[in-house]
Amino acid sequence: MSEEKNIAIKKEENRYYEMLANFIGPFISVIAGLLVGAIFMLSIGRSPLTAYAVLFNSAFGSLAGISETLVNTTPLIFTGLAVAFAFRTGLFNIGGDGQFLIGYISAAWVGYIIHVPMIIHVPFAILFGIITSGIWGGVAGLLKAKLGVHEVITTIMMNYISLYLVAYLAGGPLKGATFLPATKKIFDSAKLIKLMPNIRGSRLSIAFILALLTAYLIYYILWKTTIGYEIRAVGLNSEAARYSGIKAAKNMILAMFISGGLAGMAGITQVLGLQHRAYQPFGFIGYGFTGIAVALLGKNHPAGVVLGAFLFGILQRGSMQMQSIAGVPKELVQIIQAIIIFFVAAEYIFKYIAHKLKENKGGVTSVE
Numbered sequence: 001m002s003e004e005k006n007i008a009i010k011k012e013e014n015r016y017y018e019m020l021a022n023f024i025g026p027f028i029s030v031i032a033g034l035l036v037g038a039i040f041m042l043s044i045g046r047s048p049l050t051a052y053a054v055l056f057n058s059a060f061g062s063l064a065g066i067s068e069t070l071v072n073t074t075p076l077i078f079t080g081l082a083v084a085f086a087f088r089t090g091l092f093n094i095g096g097d098g099q100f101l102i103g104y105i106s107a108a109w110v111g112y113i114i115h116v117p118m119i120i121h122v123p124f125a126i127l128f129g130i131i132t133s134g135i136w137g138g139v140a141g142l143l144k145a146k147l148g149v150h151e152v153i154t155t156i157m158m159n160y161i162s163l164y165l166v167a168y169l170a171g172g173p174l175k176g177a178t179f180l181p182a183t184k185k186i187f188d189s190a191k192l193i194k195l196m197p198n199i200r201g202s203r204l205s206i207a208f209i210l211a212l213l214t215a216y217l218i219y220y221i222l223w224k225t226t227i228g229y230e231i232r233a234v235g236l237n238s239e240a241a242r243y244s245g246i247k248a249a250k251n252m253i254l255a256m257f258i259s260g261g262l263a264g265m266a267g268i269t270q271v272l273g274l275q276h277r278a279y280q281p282f283g284f285i286g287y288g289f290t291g292i293a294v295a296l297l298g299k300n301h302p303a304g305v306v307l308g309a310f311l312f313g314i315l316q317r318g319s320m321q322m323q324s325i326a327g328v329p330k331e332l333v334q335i336i337q338a339i340i341i342f343f344v345a346a347e348y349i350f351k352y353i354a355h356k357l358k359e360n361k362g363g364v365t366s367v368e
Helices: 002-043 048-060 063-088 096-113 118-147 151-171 207-224 226-236 238-243 248-275 287-297 302-326 331-367
Strands: none
Touching (some): 002 048, 002 287, 002 331, 063 207, 063 226, 063 248, 063 287, 063 302, 096 248, 096 287, 118 151, 118 248, 207 248, 207 302, 226 238, 226 248, 238 248, 248 287, 287 302, 302 331
């Protein structure tokens, strides 16, 4: 009995150390990014202390600042979850921007095409956007599962298809009676409820609450359900999963459908909570690609994704103020983000090299 207890204690300790290691890596990456950013500022004759103070104050100095930071964080939670969920199945979804746009235009269309009570209108617009963007992502999963077409290629191609499709729809068949290349404005019954209506200029809506609930839902699906177990098993070793009776093809398609729906939620909440109409895109929104960085920083775990999205939301919020007040180019924030991604990626590379060296060492030993 005592031996079983010792084993349980050891497992708990290993779990604790693993969680600590998963936290330390991203933390060091963030610190390194800020330090490199400080070096760049010093090289152009700007004060890092002043710039970072402006960054902090713009994000947390007032309720309006906090509100705007959370507005920037919300779509990154969705796109980060989209990348993380697909990655758990061994798939790399870089089509977040395309799926974002499909959810964006779909929700806008439902927002003005019907006029029903809010309790019906909002859920229906969200559900329709999730289904259309999920199908858009599921196509890449289907091609991967049935024909072996690499999902990176298909998602890149579908990004461009969705970009020009949405541009055509917003500026053509779905264009409203306005000079703007945009759809009609959605009805009030399709708008998301504001969380801070008494704060002047606050744009924060219940989209942020939906993002947090979605993160928890994804955690529950992945670690508390049979579907999640199968998805993670396919991601770890698709051949072994297939041998044990798990349908790898089905799980690939399902994972990409859910991933596409998650990315689509970012576009859905943008149109229902902020813009209230779909504008013709003149380029990629960028949330899909930033979502990749968020997922990497969060170690593809829902809780890590939320924290990573919050960090990038802070950086996005403070970039303009850093330029106007501290005289630091806003592009420096992109450099900081790139350095953070570099260090996170370097950690994965070092782990991969260490794993390969261990494998080779084991192979040599067995030969002898």
